[in-house]
Amino acid sequence: xxxxxxxxxLISALPEGAVDLDPGTRERCSHDDAEWADFGIPSAVxxxxxxxxxxxxxxxxxxxxxxxxxxxxGTGLSGGANATEGCIVLSLERMTAILxxxxxxxxxxxxxxxxxxxxxxxVAEVGLWxxxxxxxxxxxxxxxxxxxxxxxxxCVKYGVTRDYVLALTVVLADGRIARVGRTTAKGVTxxxxxxxxxxxxxxxxxVVEATLKLLPLGGREERAIVGYFRSLTDAGRAxxxxxxxxxxxxxxxxxxxTCLDAVAAWQGWALPEGASAxxxxxxxxxxxxxxELARRIAEAFATxxxxxIERATDPDEIARLFSAxxxxxPALERLGPVLTEDVCVPRGAVPEMLARIERTAADEDVVxxxxxxxxxxxxxxxxxxxxxxxxxxxxxKRAFDRIVDDCRALGGTVTGEHGVGLLKLPGAAEELSPVVxxxxxxxxxxxxxxxxxxxxxxxxxGA
Amino acid sequence: xxxxxxxxxLISALPEGAVDLDPGTRERCSHDDAEWADFGIPSAVxxxxxxxxxxxxxxxxxxxxxxxxxxxxGTGLSGGANATEGCIVLSLERMTAILxxxxxxxxxxxxxxxxxxxxxxxVAEVGLWxxxxxxxxxxxxxxxxxxxxxxxxxCVKYGVTRDYVLALTVVLADGRIARVGRTTAKGVTxxxxxxxxxxxxxxxxxVVEATLKLLPLGGREERAIVGYFRSLTDAGRAxxxxxxxxxxxxxxxxxxxTCLDAVAAWQGWALPEGASAxxxxxxxxxxxxxxELARRIAEAFATxxxxxIERATDPDEIARLFSAxxxxxPALERLGPVLTEDVCVPRGAVPEMLARIERTAADEDVVxxxxxxxxxxxxxxxxxxxxxxxxxxxxxKRAFDRIVDDCRALGGTVTGEHGVGLLKLPGAAEELSPVVxxxxxxxxxxxxxxxxxxxxxxxxxGA
Numbered sequence: 046x047x048x049x050x051x052x053x054x055l056i057s058a059l060p061e062g063a064v065d066l067d068p069g070t071r072e073r074c075s076h077d078d079a080e081w082a083d084f085g086i087p088s089a090v091x092x093x094x095x096x097x098x099x100x101x102x103x104x105x106x107x108x109x110x111x112x113x114x115x116x117x118x119g120t121g122l123s124g125g126a127n128a129t130e131g132c133i134v135l136s137l138e139r140m141t142a143i144l145x146x147x148x149x150x151x152x153x154x155x156x157x158x159x160x161x162x163x164x165x166x167x168v169a170e171v172g173l174w175x176x177x178x179x180x181x182x183x184x185x186x187x188x189x190x191x192x193x194x195x196x197x198x199x200c201v202k203y204g205v206t207r208d209y210v211l212a213l214t215v216v217l218a219d220g221r222i223a224r225v226g227r228t229t230a231k232g233v234t235x236x237x238x239x240x241x242x243x244x245x246x247x248x249x250x251x252v253v254e255a256t257l258k259l260l261p262l263g264g265r266e267e268r269a270i271v272g273y274f275r276s277l278t279d280a281g282r283a284x285x286x287x288x289x290x291x292x293x294x295x296x297x298x299x300x301x302x303t304c305l306d307a308v309a310a311w312q313g314w315a316l317p318e319g320a321s322a323x324x325x326x327x328x329x330x331x332x333x334x335x336x337e338l339a340r341r342i343a344e345a346f347a348t349x350x351x352x353x354i355e356r357a358t359d360p361d362e363i364a365r366l367f368s369a370x371x372x373x374x375p376a377l378e379r380l381g382p383v384l385t386e387d388v389c390v391p392r393g394a395v396p397e398m399l400a401r402i403e404r405t406a407a408d409e410d411v412v413x414x415x416x417x418x419x420x421x422x423x424x425x426x427x428x429x430x431x432x433x434x435x436x437x438x439x440x441x442k443r444a445f446d447r448i449v450d451d452c453r454a455l456g457g458t459v460t461g462e463h464g465v466g467l468l469k470l471p472g473a474a475e476e477l478s479p480v481v482x483x484x485x486x487x488x489x490x491x492x493x494x495x496x497x498x499x500x501x502x503x504x505x506x507g508a
Numbered sequence: 509x510x511x512x513x514x515x516x517x518l519i520s521a522l523p524e525g526a527v528d529l530d531p532g533t534r535e536r537c538s539h540d541d542a543e544w545a546d547f548g549i550p551s552a553v554x555x556x557x558x559x560x561x562x563x564x565x566x567x568x569x570x571x572x573x574x575x576x577x578x579x580x581x582g583t584g585l586s587g588g589a590n591a592t593e594g595c596i597v598l599s600l601e602r603m604t605a606i607l608x609x610x611x612x613x614x615x616x617x618x619x620x621x622x623x624x625x626x627x628x629x630x631v632a633e634v635g636l637w638x639x640x641x642x643x644x645x646x647x648x649x650x651x652x653x654x655x656x657x658x659x660x661x662x663c664v665k666y667g668v669t670r671d672y673v674l675a676l677t678v679v680l681a682d683g684r685i686a687r688v689g690r691t692t693a694k695g696v697t698x699x700x701x702x703x704x705x706x707x708x709x710x711x712x713x714x715v716v717e718a719t720l721k722l723l724p725l726g727g728r729e730e731r732a733i734v735g736y737f738r739s740l741t742d743a744g745r746a747x748x749x750x751x752x753x754x755x756x757x758x759x760x761x762x763x764x765x766t767c768l769d770a771v772a773a774w775q776g777w778a779l780p781e782g783a784s785a786x787x788x789x790x791x792x793x794x795x796x797x798x799x800e801l802a803r804r805i806a807e808a809f810a811t812x813x814x815x816x817i818e819r820a821t822d823p824d825e826i827a828r829l830f831s832a833x834x835x836x837x838p839a840l841e842r843l844g845p846v847l848t849e850d851v852c853v854p855r856g857a858v859p860e861m862l863a864r865i866e867r868t869a870a871d872e873d874v875v876x877x878x879x880x881x882x883x884x885x886x887x888x889x890x891x892x893x894x895x896x897x898x899x900x901x902x903x904x905k906r907a908f909d910r911i912v913d914d915c916r917a918l919g920g921t922v923t924g925e926h927g928v929g930l931l932k933l934p935g936a937a938e939e940l941s942p943v944v945x946x947x948x949x950x951x952x953x954x955x956x957x958x959x960x961x962x963x964x965x966x967x968x969x970g971a
Contacts, residue, residue: 229852230884232921240703261754291724389692421693458695480686491954
């Protein structure tokens with residue numbers, strides 16, 4: 046490994062301004078939003094403008110034995126974009142072109158650095174819709190969404206990022222450019238390399254361009270239904286009742302008391318006495334059918350003991366009802382650094398999982414607030430530790446590990462939508478059997494024998 | 509390779525009756541329904557009853573250097589289950605247990621040999637639905653559906669087999685058993701090995717058990733809309749009009765004149781004069797919304813020049829309207845051996861693709877009838893050659909190749925839902941770039957270094 050020689054080669058091979066050695070830039074690009082995970086400082090940050098820039102960077106890094114850590118907007122929460130000391134951070138944030146929108150065939154071709162919301166807005170102008178809606182949608186890139194197979198609120202009904210990726214252009218570990226997938230609605234020619242690359246966190250290849258399936262924008266009408274519950278068990282019963290009624294809502298979110306308190310204290314709201322949780326649902330079927338589903342969800346809420354049940358169809362009113370969800374994260378960040386958990390359990394295990402998280406918070410003496418995509422069992426316990434309190438941070442990390450253990454005990458998976466990155470490596474080691482870990486190592490070895498692409502992420506690689 | 513010793517080991521290691529050496533059985537299990545593709549006669553057919561039987565068979569085959577060709581019901585149309593001479597055919601048809609249906613979490617755990625329709629009926633009893641509906645649904649196995657990532661009629665709206673596979677238990681090339689995937693609604697722990705195995709035609713691992721996502725059965729109401737068109741272009745305009753109206757039907761099938769003539773001649777029907785194609789659509793939204801969509805589809809058909817447009821909501825009446833679709837294949841088989849094509853082009857290219865197929869039929873002097881999943885651009889040209897006419901069979905094969913070339917020229921993929929098997933190896937060699945073929949070989953080599961699992965299928969492996 047010869048970082049200086051590699052940097053010199055990069056500077057001479059790449060367009061002017063592509064290689065940034067500024068200490069501030071290297072610091073800024075040294076990690077994603079998982080500041081609790083380890084990271085080093087890169088030798089250089091390359092801002093690629095084209096697939097060829099990416100390929101050239103990978104070739105040069107490979108020649109000098111440097112590792113390459115790809116990076117979108119750095120909004121990840123698991124450390125998947127955290128730099129290794131002396132690596133090349135390869136930023137795709139300048140690759141923001143929306144190359145093509147095919148209205149008739151309903152797909153878009155975009156560079157990896159396009160922001161999720163920018164794509165959404167762009168295709169809406171021609172009556173199309175890109176459903177995946179991670180909470181970071183206004184600041185995260187499509188490439189990052191693909192690297193982590195990002196979820197979001199509407200995926201309970203509309204699926205996750207992988208369900209919308211038809212084809213990818215990637216740069217391989219040897220610098221070759223490969224195009225995998227198809228643009229047709231169906232296709233089974235060869236292995237599904239597209240799905241393999243989605244969610245692989247840049248450890249098998251670097252995504253430079255994606256062909257994304259779109260849906261018609263029209264034909265939907267949003268209706269919101271919200272209600273408070275005196276216990277997490279009651280809220281869990283409401284979720285189960287919606288599900289067993291055969292209703293698939295377009296959103297079904299839960300916010301617990303700790304979270305509500307933080308929002309209420311910030312916004313000066315009064316909460317209903319004895320409320321332990323708020324459920325927020327949406328349906329989007331148009332007309333009488335949507336009306337019927339909204340009514341049935343409201344009934345399910347009421348039967349499960351819900352109170353202050355409200356319904357809305359006006360977009361502003363829907364936004365008001367969902368404001369607690371929107372304000373939850375910033376409200377909690379006011380209390381201290383937030384360690385964001387991401388576990389997914391069977392839908393029916395959500396109340397038990399929340400009860401266990403409550404016990405963990407008490408036992409470890411940390412504040413844990415909960416936002417949950419209740420409709421698909423995906424919980425985001427938010428563990429808060431006061432700034433600068435090292436002992437509290439240790440307790441927070443213990444709580445994090447205990448939540449992962451409890452999730453596994455309830456038949457869950459250690460990451461629902463944020464990715465393994467670095468933070469979930471111990472959890473992944475528990476979840477994936479030795480033979481499945483061997484499969485991971487074999488595939489990594491086959492596609493990146495030098496181990497230069499984002500080493501140490503996505504799965505525990507003992508090799 | 510020592511077939512006799514391998515067979516002796518299989519007989520002593522496996523339960524009584526598992527190893528079948530009968531020439532009739534070996535002949536029956538030597539190929540799937542792609543009789544036009546090459547096949548050899550296996551040394552033995554193993555009828556596995558458990559994952560352990562499969563693992564033992566693979567281990568013994570590996571020890572003796574024999575290849576293993578896994579087999580479901582043998583209803584494939586690309587030769588994916590065709591035996592290599594002297595191999596072990598490993599049949600999963602006795603593994604028919606539906607192990608578990610979790611009503612609350614909406615998934616089923618089944619062995620690979622369960623018939624698609626048996627699963628459908630079983631879960632319907634508890635109000636759940638398994639959507640993937642290949643035409644072979646009454647005779648094909650879930651394991652075979654997974655091996656080929658089977659499509660079907662409703663996948664234009666509901667997706668293909670891969671979209672319903674949450675987890676798999678597979679036997680690897682070294683005989684180890686691996687469980688990949690999850691049972692939760694979401695999950696991103698590690699690489700998506702589940703999607704990689706789906707559609708890999710038994711070349712990377714043998715699927716013995718699958719956890720399948722289910723949908724609520726209720727909440728849908730079928731409405732059918734059919735209409736005749738004077739030209740394929742008119743029919744294509746109708747399909748485009750439905751799509752650009754933002755309607756996603758639950759079925760949108762096209763049957764061409766040649767096909768209609770065969771059905772009409774068989775059934776004694778009279779066809780409308782000058783009809784070149786029949787379009788058959790379904791929507792399944794309940795109530796007023798479904799009624800509105802059916803009306804708009806009927807209008808789109810009329811605007812594009814459709815005639816004799818009929819609508820139905822009664823299930824028997826729907827079945828009557830769709831009877832031409834159901835009878836098409838048997839009607840054509842009466843005319844001679846059918847070589848079933850399977851190409852997928854952009855939706856908008858369907859009329860041009862059909863026109864090219866018409867020219868090919870004329871140029872090569874063969875009968876080609878067309879069934880198409882028009883809503884997703886997936887065409888099934890059915891090439892008919894009179895029994896025993898070798899020259900006609902040669903012309904049929906030339907027509908087959910030309911259709912593949914035309915599909916590629918129009919931006920399509922050489923197999924939409926039947927798989928590469930053997931028949932689409934030349935097409936796959938055209939479609940997949942050298943670097944993508946290298947990726948295939950690398951992954952095959954990593955997971956099956958001895959090359960014993962279904963060799964020579966799924967992709968052209970030059971190695």
